[in-house]
Amino acid sequence: MNITIDREILLENLNVISRGLPNKSPMPILTGIKMEATDTDLFLTSSNTDISVEVLINDVSLKITEPGKTVVPGKQFIDIIRIIGAKKVNLLLDENNSLIIKGDKSEFNLKIMDYMDYPNIDFVTLENPLTLESSELKSIIRETVFSTAQTEKKPILTGVNFNNKDNQLVITATDSFRLSQKILSIDSYQDFNITIPNKSLDEMSKVLDSYEGKISLYFSSNKLLLKYKNVLFQTRLLDGNYPDTSRIMPTNFPIIIRFNRDELLAVVERVSIMSPKDREKDRETTSNVIKLTIKKDRSIEISTTNNILGSATEEITPTDIEATNAISIGFSSRYFIEALRSFMSTEISISLSGEIRPFIVRGDYDANLTQLILPLRMD
């Protein structure tokens, strides 16, 4: 193998490839990046147990003098290309099992790994894509993934469920204490019901960060493949049936309050100083509860009381209120803050069914996004 390529083009593609690279792996070969230069193209591949990424480079700056294939230590190769001082770099596979990387003044000699050890990565066949906008998928991830479970108690809940029925795509995430739901009308496509691991969605979001445009999704029974530009990003899917959450959503709301989102967020963040951060293990305790109270005079108070630290209270004026009675409802401050942050709208509404019923948050300009939070018992 002997190729020359623009350093920045190579680095840009390596940044995508790095999303599939494990820090450590029970299979050491997977800490390497597979490189394959054909007569015309350079392929780079990375994979951990959940995610596989492949890029095809055929940039005008690419000159392949001699095709070839190898596996190089991933982290070090990326570090070298990042720091090497040069507009163009030359990559030459020598007979001593090294990749020689030449810049303007520096020369690196990187020992290669055994190409034969690299497992065969099966990418889903590129047939029958579902097409979305990159911005749509990024919004979905931002609006839902934070509600997935962080522990493996119920593994299926560590993923986000995508359920398409009659071209209505319902996206759901829940950790049993709160739920995020987004509904999207999509182009005509067959029904599917899959659950994507939260970590894969985080990486997908990073990979798509600077890309605006169409993306294609391809499905198999246990994998999802995302294709855009010259990139294939594949993730495994979670096994098992996602629980039916349709009956959790309340339908009747005697109380609806509207707030300026930023103002409400600031008040809640201030009051939360006195409610110690949620920890997985004490999610069901009341130590992190804040309280929203509608008083008889329809004024609204956010407050918290803590046996150890003390208490905090702040009044806030809603932009609108429909309420037939006074009410006081307690809930996790962190869940509420995360839910509020998921909206782009300046105006949000909180709809309540009662003190011990889940309540929901919606945004004026965030169509079809619902955040649901279960109340917590108060002291």
Place this chain on the structure above:
Amino acid sequence: MNITIDREILLENLNVISRGLPNKSPMPILTGIKMEATDTDLFLTSSNTDISVEVLINDVSLKITEPGKTVVPGKQFIDIIRIIGAKKVNLLLDENNSLIIKGDKSEFNLKIMDYMDYPNIDFVTLENPLTLESSELKSIIRETVFSTAQTEKKPILTGVNFNNKDNQLVITATDSFRLSQKILSIDSYQDFNITIPNKSLDEMSKVLDSYEGKISLYFSSNKLLLKYKNVLFQTRLLDGNYPDTSRIMPTNFPIIIRFNRDELLAVVERVSIMSPKDREKDRETTSNVIKLTIKKDRSIEISTTNNILGSATEEITPTDIEATNAISIGFSSRYFIEALRSFMSTEISISLSGEIRPFIVRGDYDANLTQLILPLRMD
């Protein structure tokens, strides 16, 4: 206690106080901040086992309606003052063992701690100060503290030694593998020989960060007190005699090479990618060695060879060289990078006595600062 004060003034002082506040402590009371309002002044105090800090506030915005004293949970009090929306805050001690903190719209009720539990902090008597510029002390810390030992194998080496004799102050830090030394002529002052814990110096440096001006140092047998503006910052000293390092410094250098500092640093940082980071436990191994070679034609090469990863080589042109013979010397890349970064000079010189003798680095404009590094055996 009932006082009103400008929020920003209080916060600025709390940021200083936070330097003495432990995250955790075997004495829970020390996680609190001691507050004492006299008729005219507000005193704030914090302390962990090594460092104690006290500030005296008598800002024009301070109004003391009722003097008093208490201890409040430190982290929460600072968080509240940081986030509370208000130009002025009111602090009121109520009869229910709470400090009520009022801003414009929010009210916090912070449970206080038992004032009687707070230990008496003995500050060194404010007599006979040694006066320095804040910038001088900050430079000393930046130039030496990184060379202190990070493990407790020889506890005295975790500190920086300040040895004053006949008004010549010699400051030394070493972890046995490298040594930083700075010599300073000071105003007439009695001889002293003290060793200050590295962590205390780090905190001292942060406290002084935005302060330019005179500082006063006061000494006792086991403590050092730093005073500036309205702040007292006290640290314990390390017990024991600091080793005599005077004989380590070579005096005869047949080879002196001069470099542009930034250029040399960039080359070393690039080549170091192939020399895995030092770790305390393998400091004496050769796995992290880089090599400086003067060839027969007086050209200079920085290189590294690594059994696992491969190798890297880069040529660099010195700005000047005096050398009677070719030489190749190996040393820790991290130590060399840290030494180079300690200089402000654009031009630095490396003086060598031989392949197995310590070498020193000096900067053209960093008067009286010497960085010494022991060579490592090469493969």
